[in-house]
């Protein structure tokens with residue numbers, strides 16, 4: 295069971311990224327993921343590679359073609375099927391995947407098909423819910439792997455809701471038992487919620503033999519990022535030893551205030567994000583007793599999609615924060631004023 299995580303530093307901040315990779319490796323991370331979105335990120339990766347012997351995974355979003363440049367420097371590439379539709383719409387997702395598979399074969403890389411409920415592609419058929427769309431996307435991409443005769447791949451199916459993570463991974467494992475699964479509750483928020491949500495999903499799945507790698511996502515300061523690995527390893531050890539959390543005391547968990555927050559990464563638009571997520575969690579305590587989901591996201595990658603499904607959402611831009619109610623944009627506010635605006639909107643909503 296490989297415990298993995300992702301750097302929250304800017305990939306182009308080479309010293310900080312190398313330092314964080316080493317911290318994560320020392321904590322026991324079997325794989326460390328980095329975001330690469332541009333040629334400048336690839337150049338940074340080239341300089342990072344000789345400074346660490348950690349197994350590196352690159353997280354590609356829209357810029358799938360970068361795989362050709364970065365392949366010699368990493369062991370694995372994660373792509374998100376939902377983001378393959380954005381660039382070069384004249385090229386089919388199947389052809390984009392073929393390009394990635396060809397590069398992966400030539401460079402002995404593994405691939406991860408990383409499906410995320412917050413950024414699903416246009417796989418929706420009439421009446422399909424998020425789980426069905428996500429599964430259809432995963433099956434489609436597994437089929438591409440088989441058509442192009444590529445076996446070194448793993449699938450992840452992530453949601454911010456632990457029960458959805460259990461349901462979708464159980465179903466996938468039933469349909470495609472031969473495909474390895476990477477497990478994660480994405481945007482699990484801050485501690486202790488992030489650990490509770492991860493344990494809810496992982497303990498259940500791992501105990502059934504579902505899952506080959508895991509990541510615990512925590513919105514936490516860069517200097518404490520190794521907590522993701524330490525907690526992940528603890529969960530694996532507990533399951534191996536037959537120690538399971540008694541979730542009876544959490545029976546109402548998720549029925550009150552639920553703050554979803556991404557763990558942040560190189561793409562985070564403003565370094566104030568983690569602080570903002572903490573301020574939101576403290577501030578919304580005044581609504582204790584109400585049933586509210588508030589999503590706080592670090593950038594535009596999963597920000598717009600994940601906030602669509604929350605009662606209120608915030609997603610960060612470099613100098614302002616987009617504040618939403620459901621799918622509607624309320625406005626764009628400075629980092630210093632947005633929490634008060636959120637509270638005003640929630641109070642109004644209670645009238």
Ligand code: SF4
Pocket residue numbers: 556557558559560561562563591592593594595596597
């Ligand atoms: S939402 Fe953006 S900043 Fe947050 S983890 Fe995802 S890609 Fe990184």
